[in-house]
Amino acid sequence: MRDLTIGLDCGTGGARALVTDAAGRVLAMAVRDYPTAHPHPGWATQSPADWWGAACGAVRAALAQGGIAPGRVAAICATGTSSTMVALDTGLQPLGDAILWMDCRASPQARRIEATGHPALRRSRAGVSAETALPKILWVKDTAPALYDRSRWFVEMADYLALRLSGELTLGQNQTINRWFYDPRTGWPEDFLAAMGLGGITARFPARMPAVGEVIGPLQPEAAAALGLDPETRVVAGGTDAYVAMVGLNTLRPGETALITGTSHLVLPVVAEDAEVEGLFGPHPDCVTKGVFVMEGGQVSSGALLRWWHDLLHQGQDCYDVLLAAAQTVPPGACGLVVLDFWQGNRNPFTDYDLQGAIWGLTLKHGQAEITRALMESVALGTANILDRLTGKGMAVSSMTLAGGVLRSRFWAQMHADATNTVLRIPEVSEATAFGAAIAAAVGAGLHPSLETAADAMVRIRDEIHPDPASHAQFRAQLDVYLQTHAALKPLMHRMAALTQAAAASAA
Template sequence: MSAERYVIGLDGGTGGARALVADLSGNVRAIASSDYATTHPHSGWAEQDPADWWRAACTAVAKAIRMADVSPRQIAAICADGTSSTLVALDAGLQPTMPAILWMDNRASPQARRMAATGDAALRRSRIGVSSEWAIPKILWLRETRPEVFDRSRWFMEMADYLALRLSGALSLGHNHITNRWFYDGRRGGWPEDFFGRIGLSGITERFPARVLPLGAPVGPITPEAAAEMGLDPATLVVCGGTDAYVAMLGLDVCAAGRTAFITGSSHLVLSMTDRDLEVPGIFGPHPDCVVPDLYVMEGGQVSTGSVIRWWHDQVGCHMHGEDSFAAMMRAAEAIPIGAEGLVALDFWQGNRNPYIDYDLQGALWGMTLKHTPAHILRALLESVVYGTRNILVTMAERGVAVEEMVGCGGATRSPFWMQMHADAAGVPISVPVEAEATAMGAAVAAAHGVGAFASLPEAAAAMVRMDCTIEPDPGRHARYAEQFEFYRATYEALRPLMHRMARRGQTTPEDPAAAVRPGLEPAAAV
């Protein structure tokens, strides 16, 4: 295929759509974005209008093409990813029956708890619990609390599937997200029909599009209407995407066993590729074939990371350091020695996702004396985040999934100091790609494979993704962080009972049971 051909990666994020135009060597010609709104009709709810997604997608793609200064006829393919477990319900005419339930919405916590308590074999890759974020608990919530809407809903899908539908006019489900979020297992018979029946969703798979496509597979040509709205040629091919973080693995060239994606931001995510069908308690997976055929993905996440540092900046840092307050407060923290001169913090500000799977945990800070300053506190908070990442890596290593390197992207990569902390604490090198928008780049990689430019996703990623730098761990600092890490773990063990007592005190009275449901991951009762 000519080097003058291009592909578009369309990233459907939480706050807006982002379109990236790249050539088949991975050179980015343009990136454009367009925002959309989230509404919160009740506490713990989060909704978006799919029509807003489409308007933003059209705006971002059209703008990116103009910025790239390429002809629409040069765009060979487009692939869209989406936020994970953002549920879309459509009627028989393919129109939404309700607003999309966003991934962060936790209204389905009671349903998730009941699902986890079944101990069904379908929970094999989530023995640690069922997340109320996932689509199946949300569908069950809809059936139980909004039966009239459930009855009108002919089809259920995720955000990436909806974008593919609007682009191509074809109904499909992405194998990627139904494997890591919908309990689908292509190696064990596909859909767990018996499990769905046990939880009250008998026959639900009839409302799932029957066409299941792997990441990077062709969906079909773009519709004339979508082509006109986006400024694309009608010959443009639409390619199947998936969950945003998993698609980012392609944009980080994490396509071989032993490689690990490290995705940072308000939260952190560790996604390790392995060739072993090995369960690790406290970690999601192993998810088979959901990115690269014949390989598995292990998933561990931290709920609050960059969000904790942002909170500190907004509450304290911005009032102390003037206009360049974020950089100034980070420089002050960098001057504090490892261990923050006796301060220890826990990063559980919105609970712990992995490896403890406990949303009744809270953030903590101890060891304060009159010698400590705000810079000491920030240093302790930064260290708590890197220890949380190390905790995930240690948990996997203890069960035979060792991580020897990571490829990072996201907000933390903008701070060389903090990235060095991560590398030193983990004891592994962290590479950073040239293109920081790894998710949109991953979608572009999938598009290039889908249109036939490369024989496989790994081949496409190897050709299109280049590393900018590698941050090597310092052995001396790693040893000091290892000592402090033991204080982190011991602090968790010591404070866990008190945190659970505090959580029970903070829960509402029996007269308001709905408000007492805690968000996030619901622990399995006896699995």
């Protein structure tokens, strides 16, 4: 009996495989890590071979952990980090390492794309993100023409995983809508692509563009053997990790908002109308489910910021509990410390990848605990800054369904509720991206008729966190200083970015 599905989530830090039944009961989950390289300031790369090795290890470990017979698995669905770009040759092999989503080397190309002023940019009023695939492809064309000439196909991480699973070359419709300016209602904006310097580039995009939950085909035999699965297992299309997490949170209808936390943060409200919000991306039509639009506001460095600080202090050890316990002893405001959470630039609402992180207000009184709290507060303030743009457009968010790393700390989750003045809904399954992929796989397997009905049947809310009015007032005061700090430091940060970019170019 084929009654189980697997969600495979390849995130920034590693691969997570989750096995569930059609009722949403999680039977097993396993994780395998892989490294990230930072060859220059602002750069970040990963090896596709590392992704596949970790994916196979995670799936095999999950099957063993749950004592699950391969024949019970009806389908597998893979998701990957957004805008992690892979160049493939004519033999469908990667041409070197992938350019990771957080890599912001293509900032000059993003500005050139924005300068076209094309009408397609209405879905990117905040500015063109240097994280996304098109600026990265343009960067390859500008700076590595030999590599560009050898590149037959450009895809994202989720597409590469689908290729390894099924042997089929696809370009997920979800990623192209939310990152590549594709509109499922009108097609590719060919004149826009030409205006940015990528005329004819769609010939290097796979023609097959499956939607989330659509069957791609069966596992290819080599993949089945590597994963420990039956070759008749269906491969189902996933998409951008955070958007697939919306399925795992059941935030698929207008009025619902997902807050996805991890290495980065994403705020994803679903709206019924085609409405623009300055500083946010979207509205993205039919991006996850048909007939609705998704808005997007994101922070590049959120969990990554805390991990950076933790690893500096505790290399080779897991001391997060100690770090967070110390931060809880510090009063709100971190004794006057102010942090800008721009370690890899700002995605929203400033969309400025020439910004850098900052800490000021330091005195000899301050220690690790104060800095930890200030870093955590800065991430919550960044989320509040995004929501303020929605409120300013009359689209106030009263509640968000939360997923990801922030759930591991009730203390940090409460900060987010207080800073944003919203109720946080806590799902039973916290690993929303892998769970969402498993739900999409259940649709592809025929265990549920649609993403909406599958999520209704499989997702449950277990708790809520409510904002504290006094803490919210404190955060509003801090937000004013946060915004003033950004305005004051922006010119200096841009000057420093120009210097580091020139140094990287001369070293390349």
